Amino acid sequence: MENEKFVTVLTSTSVHDVAVIRGRLEAEGIACFVKGEFSAQLQPFLINGVQLQVRESDLNQAIEILKATGYNK
Numbered sequence: 304m305e306n307e308k309f310v311t312v313l314t315s316t317s318v319h320d321v322a323v324i325r326g327r328l329e330a331e332g333i334a335c336f337v338k339g340e341f342s343a344q345l346q347p348f349l350i351n352g353v354q355l356q357v358r359e360s361d362l363n364q365a366i367e368i369l370k371a372t373g374y375n376k
Contacts, residue, residue, distance in 0.1 A: 309336050309356040312365045313374060316352040324374065325355060331368055333361045 315321050318337075325335045338354040357365045 308359045310359050310362055311338070311354040312357050312362060313355040313369065314352050315355070318353055321353050321355050324369070324372070327372060328355075328357065328365055328368060331364070333357050333365055333368075 313321065313324060321337055325337060328335050334357065336356045338356055339352070
């Protein structure tokens with residue numbers, strides 16, 4: 304599991320929305336990584352959004368949680 308691949312489950316231009324969703328997924332025990340988070344904080348006008356990523360093995364569970372909260376992949 305140490306070298307497991309992370310995959311994008313959601314892309315958004317709102318760092319705040321991604322943080323809320325990340326908190327929800329982490330509360331369910333899903334490890335998350337936000338690609339582009341720091342770039343968006345430093346230069347929000349130059350970035351096309353941030354990517355919420357989860358372990359490939361958690362992808363299906365993460366998608367189900369996103370659907371239940373009103374987000375779709």
